[in-house]
Amino acid sequence: MDVNNIIKIVETTVTGIGLQVVGAIFLYIIGRWLISFAVGLIQKGLAQQKLEPTLLRFIGNTVAVVLNITLVIAILGYFGVQTTSFAALLAGAGLAIGTAWGGLLSNFAAGIFLVVLRPFKVGDFISAGGTTGTVEEVGLFVTTIDTPDNIRTFVGNNKLFSDNIQNFSTNPYRRVDLTAQIAGAADPNAVVAALKERIAKIPNVAAKPEPDVVIASFTPVGPVLAVRPYTNNAHYWQVYFDTNMAIREVLGSGTFPAPMPVFGVEHLN
Helix, strand or coil: CCHHHHHHHHHHHHHHHHHHHHHHHHHHHHHHHHHHHHHHHHHHHHHHCCCCHHHHHHHHHHHHHHHHHHHHHHHHHHCCCCHHHHHHHHHHHHHHHHHHCHHHHHHHHHHHHHHHHCCCCCCCEEEECCEEEEEEEECCCEEEEECCCCCEEEEEHHHHHCCCCEECCCCCCEECCEEEECCCCCCHHHHHHHHHHHHCCCCCCCCCCCCEEEEEEECCCCEEEEEECEECHHHHHHHHHHHHHHHHHHHCCCCCCCCCCCCCCCCCC
């Protein structure tokens, strides 16, 4: 075979493949841009319907996954791969993967239920699946939660949905539970009145219901008071720490006797 003919065949083949690769890259770039534009357009249209951010992100993620799979099939068709055979192969692979990865499908199904039933939404402070924090996103398979110490945690949707879910943001207020030890010689009524007056001055403490300051139990030192102000969850920790400081100020002001530990002395014969 003539060497020149071989070179021409190689050049023609390489040129054809190169043009196909360039065309595929161009198709991928345009496709990705169109997908981003379409997802943004859908989310913008749904946002005008005043849907919650949780539902908006879930729908956006679902549409993006479907369109990306369609783009991959289109690029394979551009290279001459039979897309019908590929679709059948993809369906068979999906069935096999689904059987092997049942947990992945259960997370997807749980994600749908979380969006439909809405036990929480983006921005809520929850405790579920062994994690406590603020919900940042409800995804197709996992929910993103930022913990109070600012650690991003990804929890499987099925784990959340199958566990007890505590939503601290649903109700208008939340109770802060603290205790205060007072001396047995102190007048409990006077202490309760002083604590209530001081706690009422703390920012973001709810006026209704009023803070609870009552005797919860007794120790050899004296009564133990339950100190329970109420506040919105957004201000929980601020009220928690400020109430601790208020207890210290009232009981450490010198107005009331300090609780002193009781020691027993054993007399030896």
